[in-house]
Amino acid sequence: MTPPAAPLRWAVLGPGSIARRFASQLPSSGAGGIVAVGSSAAERARAFADEVAPGARTGTHAEVLADPDVEAVYVATVHTTHARLAIAALRAGKHVLCEKPLAPNHGTAMAVVDAARTSGSVLLEAYMYAFHPQQRALLDLVRSGAVGRVLHVDASFSFAAASPTGRLFDADLAGGGVLDVGGYPVTMARAVAGAALGRPAVLTSLRGGGTVGTTGVDEWAVAALEFDGGVDGGADGGVTATVRTGVRLAEPPAVAVHGTAGSIHLADPWAIGAGTGIVVRRAGEPEQVLTFGPGTEGHLPYAAEAAALARLVEAARRGEDVSAGAAEHSLDDSLATSAVLDRWRAAVGVRYPFERDTAAIPTASGLPLRVASPNPMRYGVVPGLGKPLSRIVMGVDNQPDLAHASALFDAFWEAGGTTFDTSWWYGRGRFEKLLGQWLTNRGLHSEAVVVAKGGHTPECTPQGMTWQLLESLENQQRERAELYLLHRDNPDVPVGEFVDVLNEHADAGRIGVFGVSNWTTERFDEANAWAAANGKRGFSVLSNHFGLAEALDVPWAGCRHVTDAASKRWLTERQVPLLPWSSQARGFFARADPADRRDADLVRCYYSDANFERKRRAEELAAQLGVPATAVALAFVLAQPFPTFPVVGPRSVDELRASTAGLGVQLDEAQVARLDLRDD
Structure with a gap:
């Protein structure tokens, strides 16, 4: 070595x-x-x-x-x-x-x-x-097609503990086989699938089960995995795997890779002792044996x-740049593996007490949150609110559990984010509960701004809005929604009835500033005219789709956009604060390709020559500025001549970092006009 x-x-x-x-x-x-x-x-x-x-x-x-x-x-x-x-x-x-x-x-x-x-x-x-020469040789064999196209991987690592006591059987210490040694067969399956596919393996399906012992940890578990077959999919694409693990059943550790032209076998894939070796079997050919004993460079794992x-x-x-980690097992590999292990444990039915959605989950560091210095966030004001809003608003509808939500919300807060967008409709209140528990755990109810929404179809009525508001406050562990929006419009209900009920809740102290989401600009004006004529407070905020990509359609029934020229003029003239959703066009600026039409909603809503030209110009400017194109798309929203507070919905901390990168991009009028195709 x-x-x-x-x-x-x-x-x-x-x-x-x-x-x-x-x-x-x-x-x-x-x-x-x-x-x-x-x-x-x-x-x-x-x-x-x-x-x-x-x-x-x-x-x-x-x-x-x-x-x-x-x-x-x-x-x-x-x-x-x-x-x-x-x-x-x-x-x-x-x-x-x-x-x-x-x-x-x-x-x-x-x-x-x-x-x-x-x-x-x-x-x-x-x-x-993963760093041993045996593993490198295995992956080289797979890449070279030594056994043809890889179809299936079988991997196991289990043992029988001498006594059903100690950390392995303690749920409070994250015991059980999946976390202790189950990561070995999972990382092996992912590595082989990635080598076979020629790109990082994406898990598309997991079916699992196992035995949960009296202490609440998995004692034996098995899972069937399927990995992405790529753009074309079908018979030539995917790789399947079976993985097994346990702490109460001793199965010999082994890995087998099965392909169309043969198989590869490892009898000692994990401990990698003196007898370490790879056996390659192909029909009609003698076995090929590769050994990696003492004397092999790097043989000590x-x-x-x-x-x-x-x-x-x-x-x-x-x-x-070493931010990716090691090629043998990168940080993205670590993240992907942990996500698979979460799904495997969920399939078995194991959730540790410290992970429950009502648990007092601390920060990962164990230390209080600290806002970065210098603070990268920008802030704005909505008249009547009494608190500044962070210019980036965190959507909370992408959180599978409280541990995930806590990590993402912590990162957002430490990046200076203070404002969260939620709705009773998201998970029928579950996502609101996660946010509320996090706010309680961090003691941030008085500092954070929560944008609550209710009155979604089919309960888009004054009565439906009322009971959803009351449930939302309970879910969020809050007494008041300082910024409240009607989530949908119902043209069959006169605007005055909506204005009246919102004023009633404001007078009762249950809501503060209020507005609407997915309303037309005409209906917004009608409601405010009615409010002015009847001595009521009107709408102060609008939350419709807006972004650099012009919307050809909207993703869901009842949605509205304001990406057209007339709506932009309306917003500029009235200076209505806008909380735009899908401000980055559902990933259009990150992954849209005219030749890739797998995402039907993305194609239907954004695929046009004009939008691809906007994307090209965003990528061109992003290359000049050294930021992702998504950051330029977000900067476009922030640079509008009316107040904007774009809502982002990152599913990971990495996605959050990419989203907030737009805060550091200041576009001038000429750049905004060019991105919007108004410079010709």
């Missing part, structure tokens, strides 16, 4: 059995040595240091992370502490090799990866087998992963 140019000074957090294996192989890696050991128990740290690294300093986790001599940290504590310690290490400027799983769930894993990408330090999840981190650190020191 070629050693890295600059060996690292390592600290170990969590002096357990797996850390001993790591420590025993580290000297062979060329990646440095252990200079410190951290533990919550001083005597354990000292005993570990005396055994594997005589002379190493010992202390608490915090003391070790504060040590300026420590450059890299190996996190080998229990699952539930991985995220907090990894983030603490990254914030302390250390590089991190974190044992799997990176976090107990995808939401928390997003927070850890985001901490790495914003810190400039290196993060690597420690699936050590823990040494290999340490060397991989050291190479990334060296690349970062040379000024290279």
Whole structure:
């Protein structure tokens, strides 16, 4: 193995059995040595240091992370502490090799990866087998077509624990087989499928089941996976996989890759001991055997992963972008794996107590939220509201659970975001409950601005709006909706009836400023004229579709857009604050391709020569500014001559970062006109 140019000074957090294996192989890696050991128990740290690294300093986790001599940290504590310690290490400027799983769930894993990408330090999840030459050889065989087109992967990793006690059987410590060793067959299936498809494997289906023990953790689990077959799909595209895991059933660990021309077998895919090897079988041909025993460069798996981190650190020191992580197991691989493990546990029926939608989930770091300095957010005012609104508004209808919502909302708040858009209609109140619980957990009810909506079809009546408002307040754990919108219009109801009921709720203190969503500009004017004539408060806010792409149609029945020239003039003349939804045209500026017509709604609503020209100009300007085209599209919305507060609906922290990148783009009038095709 070629050693890295600059060996690292390592600290170990969590002096357990797996850390001993790591420590025993580290000297062979060329990646440095252990200079410190951290533990919550001083005597354990000292005993570990005396055994594997005589002379190493010992202390608490915090003391070790504060040590300026420590450059890299190996996190080998229990699952539930991985995220907090990894983030603490990254914030302390250390590089991190974190044992799997990176976090107990995808939401928390997003927070850890985001901490790495914003810190400039290196993060690597420690699936050590992925860095072994056996794994590289396997993937090379798949890519070369050694067994034809790959059809199926079978992978297992399970064992029978000596006693049904301890951390493996403790739900509060994220026990069970799926999280402890289930990630091995999942990462293997994803890696083989990706090599076979020639691109990152996208999971399209998961069916699973298993046995849940008396302590509430999975003791045996199996899942059938299907990976994306690409644009053409069909028989030539997809890869299926079967994965198995458990902590109460000892199945021999094995991997088999089945293709149209043969199969590949690994009898020792994970521990990778002295008998490690790959067997390739093709009809009518003798078996091909590849071995990777002692003497093979990089044959010690823990040494290999340490060397991989050291190479990334060296690349970062040379000024290279290492935000993707290692090619063998990237940070995107970590995120995708954690999402699969979430789905697998859900299929089995395991949800840990600390993940429940009513749980007091803390920040992933364990520290209070802190707004970035300098604050990247911009703010605006809606008359009568009494609080500034962040110019970017977080839509809350894309959150599968509270852990995911917490990570995303935390990132939005730390980016200066204060305003959230929700509706009783979203998940029939479930998404409002997630937001309300997060606000309670963070103590932010008085600081945040929540845009609540109700009166959706088929209950788009004054009576329907009323009961939905009352349920929304209960769901959100709030007494008042400071900004409330009717979610739809019902032309069969006279505008005065809607104005009256909104005034009644405002007078009762249940709502503050109010307006409408998906109303025509004519109906908006009619309602405000009625309000003025009858001494009532009128509508102050509109929330329709608006963005750089002109809407040819709307995604859902009852929706309205204001992307046409007449509507833009109306907004400019009246200066009505607009909270536009689909401000980035449902991904049009990120992924639309005239040749790709798989997304029927995207095609129906946005596919036109004019919009593709807008996209081309946005991409051209984005290249000049060094930002994504989506940031230019959002900057276009922010640069309008009327107040705008675009609603974004990111499904991940990475998508949130891409969305908020538009805050740093200031477009002048000429650029806005060119993007809108008004410069000819």
